[in-house]
Amino acid sequence: MQGTQAGAWPVVGHQWAVDLLRPLAQSGGSGPRHAYLILGAPQSGKSTLARAFGTALLCTDPERRPCGRCRSCQLMAKTGHPDFWLIQPTDKDGVVDRANGLLRGEAASSIVRDAMLRPVEGKYKYVLIQDAQRANDTFANKLLKTLEEAPAHVVLCLTASDRAELLPTIVSRCQVLELRPLPIELIAEALESPGAASHAQADLLARLSNGRFGWAMAQLQSKGGQQQRQEDLHSLWQLARASRVERLAFSQSLSGNRENERLFGLLALWTGWWRDVLLAQAGCLDACNNIDHQAEIERDAQSFLPADVHSFLYTLRRIEGYLHHTVNTTLALDVLLLQLPRPLTSR
Ligand SMILES: [Zn+2]
Secondary structure, three states: OHHHOOOOOOOOOOHHHHHHHHHHHOOOOOOOOOEEEEEOOOOOOHHHHHHHHHHHHHOOOOOOOOOOOOHHHHHHHOOOOOOEEEEOOEOOOOOEOOOOOEEOHHHHHHHHHHHOOOOOOOOOEEEEEOOHHHEOHHHHHHHHHHHHHOOOOEEEEEEEOOHHHOOHHHHOOOEEEEOOOOOHHHHHHHHHOOOOOOHHHHHHHHHHOOOOHHHHHHHHHOOOHHHHHHHHHHHHHHHOOOOHHHHHHHHHHHHOOOOHHHHHHHHHHHHHHHHHHHHHHOOOHHHOOOHHHHHHHHHHHHHOOHHHHHHHHHHHHHHHHHHOOOOOHHHHHHHHHHOOOOOHHHO
């Protein structure tokens, strides 16, 4: 399997990135740079790759890094290595909140303080900063200072979904690795190989994942994930046949939900559905992702005008971008719901 060809690196796909990072951790190599930035969609494998790189850098095996056996590798597996720092967005009380939290100034201050001290166990101090786009101004400025002045033993690895949301001065000080979506077959194979998923289940999740192995794996392990998807699809089918009043009522209930992850997850599911309908209308049913609902895809391909579906996909994309930067969720969702295609029979 391609995903495990990366020796002991527990990374599915992204072989080019593993090939680039692996030599930097080997003894006698040129050694790592000060800072790396791994970009990619949520749950595409950024943190998995970053952790594997950190484990390899801190590993003490002379031959193969990470070896998985040395004291360092074992400490990393338990996230208890004294030279490994994981910095994540938190809420005001310091509780980790990756969806809505922030990387705050206090966290950056402790990185700066700790960076000056020598590593406890080995050669490097490795700092993994997740969701760097959620840095507040104080954090970003202190991070910048660390990037400029850090001693040679400090290696920083930032992850973020979009480079446009980071300060250009931070991006320019990092070596950037941009993870691309993985092929469906690779994800399906990786899901199926430990016997965790059936062939049909692995194929469906891989198709729905948009090339993100982490997302597919999380769905496989989540108890309610697939149930939620079925409920969301049913509610979408009903909404497309509902009155304006019912659509607006749904928009109200959705905008009252401040969980960004849920909202964007739902919009991604809608995008996936209408994309499938458009593909079916173009005679490409084989390329559809929601393969467990072919009958409903064909039904909707007959019920809606391709031009309406096309225009709604465009609106979805526009509103999604808008929701990332606005507080007026209600207005944006009202517009979206009112633009849902109407079936030909109800005109
Ligand atoms: Zn090791």
